[in-house]
Amino acid sequence: MPALDAFDSFLFSLSRAFCSPFAVFVQIQGCLICLILAFGWACAAYVRNRQIKQMKDSMRHGNSFSFLCCDVNELEHSNQVNLPRVSVVMPLKGFGEHNLHNWRSQITSLYGGPLEFLFVVESTEDPAYHAVSLLISDFKDEVEAKVLVAGLSTTCSQKIHNQLVGVDKMHKDTKYVLFLDDDVRLHPGSIGALTAEMEKNPDIFIQTGYPLDLPSGSLGSYCIYEYHMPCSMGFATGGKTFFLWGGCMMMHADDFRLDRYGVVSGLRDGGYSDDMTLAAIAGAHKRLITSPPVAVFPHPLASDLTFPRYWNYLRKQTFVLESYTTKVNWIMNRALFTTHCYLSWGFVAPYFMSMIHITAALRIYIKGYSLEETALTSGGLLLVCCLATCTAIELLSMWNLTRIEVQLCNMLSPEAPKLSLASYNWTLVFIAMVVDNFLYPVSAMRSHFSQSINWSGIRYHLRNGKIYKIERSKDKGPVFTDLGGKNLYGKKGAPPKASFLSSLARSMSQWHQPKKYDV
Numbered sequence: 001m002p003a004l005d006a007f008d009s010f011l012f013s014l015s016r017a018f019c020s021p022f023a024v025f026v027q028i029q030g031c032l033i034c035l036i037l038a039f040g041w042a043c044a045a046y047v048r049n050r051q052i053k054q055m056k057d058s059m060r061h062g063n064s065f066s067f068l069c070c071d072v073n074e075l076e077h078s079n080q081v082n083l084p085r086v087s088v089v090m091p092l093k094g095f096g097e098h099n100l101h102n103w104r105s106q107i108t109s110l111y112g113g114p115l116e117f118l119f120v121v122e123s124t125e126d127p128a129y130h131a132v133s134l135l136i137s138d139f140k141d142e143v144e145a146k147v148l149v150a151g152l153s154t155t156c157s158q159k160i161h162n163q164l165v166g167v168d169k170m171h172k173d174t175k176y177v178l179f180l181d182d183d184v185r186l187h188p189g190s191i192g193a194l195t196a197e198m199e200k201n202p203d204i205f206i207q208t209g210y211p212l213d214l215p216s217g218s219l220g221s222y223c224i225y226e227y228h229m230p231c232s233m234g235f236a237t238g239g240k241t242f243f244l245w246g247g248c249m250m251m252h253a254d255d256f257r258l259d260r261y262g263v264v265s266g267l268r269d270g271g272y273s274d275d276m277t278l279a280a281i282a283g284a285h286k287r288l289i290t291s292p293p294v295a296v297f298p299h300p301l302a303s304d305l306t307f308p309r310y311w312n313y314l315r316k317q318t319f320v321l322e323s324y325t326t327k328v329n330w331i332m333n334r335a336l337f338t339t340h341c342y343l344s345w346g347f348v349a350p351y352f353m354s355m356i357h358i359t360a361a362l363r364i365y366i367k368g369y370s371l372e373e374t375a376l377t378s379g380g381l382l383l384v385c386c387l388a389t390c391t392a393i394e395l396l397s398m399w400n401l402t403r404i405e406v407q408l409c410n411m412l413s414p415e416a417p418k419l420s421l422a423s424y425n426w427t428l429v430f431i432a433m434v435v436d437n438f439l440y441p442v443s444a445m446r447s448h449f450s451q452s453i454n455w456s457g458i459r460y461h462l463r464n465g466k467i468y469k470i471e472r473s474k475d476k477g478p479v480f481t482d483l484g485g486k487n488l489y490g491k492k493g494a495p496p497k498a499s500f501l502s503s504l505a506r507s508m509s510q511w512h513q514p515k516k517y518d519v
Helices: 006-017 021-060 099-107 127-138 158-168 190-200 219-235 253-257 260-268 274-284 307-322 327-367 379-412 426-450 497-512
Strands: 086-091 115-121 144-149 176-180 204-208 210-214 248-252 288-290 296-300 452-455 458-463 466-472
Touching (some): 021 219, 086 190, 099 115, 158 253, 176 253, 190 204, 204 274, 219 307, 248 253, 248 274, 274 288, 274 327, 307 426, 327 379, 379 426, 426 452
Parallel strands (some): 086 176, 115 144
Antiparallel strands (some): 176 248, 458 466
16 A cells, blocks of 8 residues: 655644544534525525516416406506506616616606606716617607716715615605616516505505526626525515515605605715615615515626636625614624625635535545544545535526526517526536625625725725725726626717727617626
């Protein structure tokens, strides 16, 4: 038998250490995390699939418009004329490859009631200003839409500032205001479905939804898809939820006109994150947040989404836990911070241990060592098999939920190019799961100690959970946004000739042609 060299001796010692009671606990915990995620995604898939079955039943009974509503009687003229006015407020920043398609899906909504669209930009220098102005001019006789210039924010994030300017300029008869991110791709009946739920239950404070990420193929895009997936189960309840996504929020307009529960002052006075601030207000005043099962929206990620841009996005997501409105909100954020970091590294550690067990077993096989010589047992490989089984169950559950949400999105937008699972690379999904969970605590700790973040070229500084200083510098910030790859800067008074026109041409071609995730 060959003698053990230094590397093999160290490797076998490490493998034996990873069979200790504490290490076994860590590896079993990792298996449980996988199974809990799989169970959550299975429950979310059940809720989404129930909506699919309801729509199919409606179609079998002769309702060809089930993608708008399952009760065809709601489409009668007598019902449509009584629908309330809705104002859609969209804060814009930059212009990228998917924006025109997304904006078209928003302004071509089939909502039957009075509807206005308020696109809000920081200044006319923003490339989004010229792109959306051109789009509105194409639909000027068909939709009620306008572009507002909000100016620079001084007391809150630029996004919140733009939202509040839009609310201030909305129609006096508006009953509901819908906040949308410019990367949300709506279904024809989305606004009607959200409004119908608000009308059925006046106690609803906020209605929300969640995106279905469409990875572009890069590891960064898969990391973002994986980051969003655990949260998706909190939005697939079919009703009450404690989660809130700032990309889609419908609220009562009078809550802003009257500053009920301090929604305006809470956002305006040092607010960094719109959804975290409003969720905290809802929790403090025991107000209801709901998410209807049809509120899932395709979210194509930028084709050139690099890993550094994913890291910037993750930094912004972890930074929101540093903002808070009350002491209770601070405690909840700290608890979420600690729990998320513990579970993230608790998820990653078993894979590192399994890699050591597998490497040790391969070295024994290749070098011809005996088990007595290495003092190893089969316990390590047994743990590896358990983790592999649980991981396979987790990935299968994630695949099933994604499959069902893709099917639901295709049914809700029958006129759009069909989405497909064909381009999803599940090997990259697994790698992204490990990478994202490893990096989350690193990002969260950096956010905690820095207390500042660069968001689209603007650096925000927090003190006591509120923004107290804002710095702007085009030279020190990113040129493109993280997810959509939008160009943030343009020449004053006119779009930048190269970047804007190329982005416009690319967006127009993508509006007419299926993308690589289409069939």
